[in-house]
Amino acid sequence: MDESMKTIMMNEFLEKLNGAKNNEILLDKLEREQKIKFLNAQDNYQKAVKDSKQSTATNVNLVNITILEDIMKFHEKLTSMVTRVIQEYEDNKYKTEEKIQSHLNFINYPRSQNLMEFDPLVLDCTCEGRDDHDDIQLIWFQNNKQIHQNADIRHEREGNIFKLFVTAVFPDDSGVFSALLKSKSTNDEQLSSCSIIIQPRNKEALDPGFIQFPQSIRSMKDSKAIFNCKTSGSTPMTAQWNLNGEQLNLESNRFILTNDEREFSLEIPVVLPTDEGQYTVIISNDKGQSTGCIYFTC
8 A cells, every 4th residue: 555545544444533532432433444444454464364275376465465464464553543442532531521410419418316296397408519509409208208399398499409308297207217319420329328217105114215416428448437326214225226127147358337335337448339228227126126227328
């Protein structure tokens, strides 16, 4: 292949490559086309080498082989160029998505509470998302059912502060309240959970109960995470820790559990991505049980 032909083909290829740089579909198409050209050139070269071994026209064969080898290397070079551009595109895409997702977080989490029957409930959380505040939305749930607004329930938002107001609560309202933070422009989501325990009026205090609930936190991979709670009620008392509904493996050296009569803790010495999820601690004694819930993000 002469140099003028190479120049023409290279210019045509670069024009296609520049036009496809930010289009994943066009890049994939160009890569497939170029790989086919390279494989065809490679087959032609290998066939010529094989045929030359069975022919007596040595000089002619060597010239032909040299030309075919040159064509093969040229298409190999073009294939490498488009592959490199695709890799750069994928890297930039990943970095962009990572940047967007890393900005979708809870700064302050909804906090677990003990309330009396007929008390008002106020839950609030502060979130961060992209610079465009309209990109994020927050959905409230109670025991996995979405909480819709009505005469007694309202949602409010002030910038990136979201609030849930309930005029009056009843014992049946006790349970897990969750806030689901979502990005409208990506599939990114973050969840936070807390426990709301309603004490009936004119009845004895709940036994067992929480004086201090464990709290939702965010931690980095390979760091340490600790969840603590303090309880009230009759002893002896036990604590069972669950992750996403499954009891933690007490024989695993990945978790350290501390039980001190009415104070309980769960420590994760080295956080792994698989540790993320909804944790519950079920406190039990001979009179009943009470549950605290959190969401751990890592």
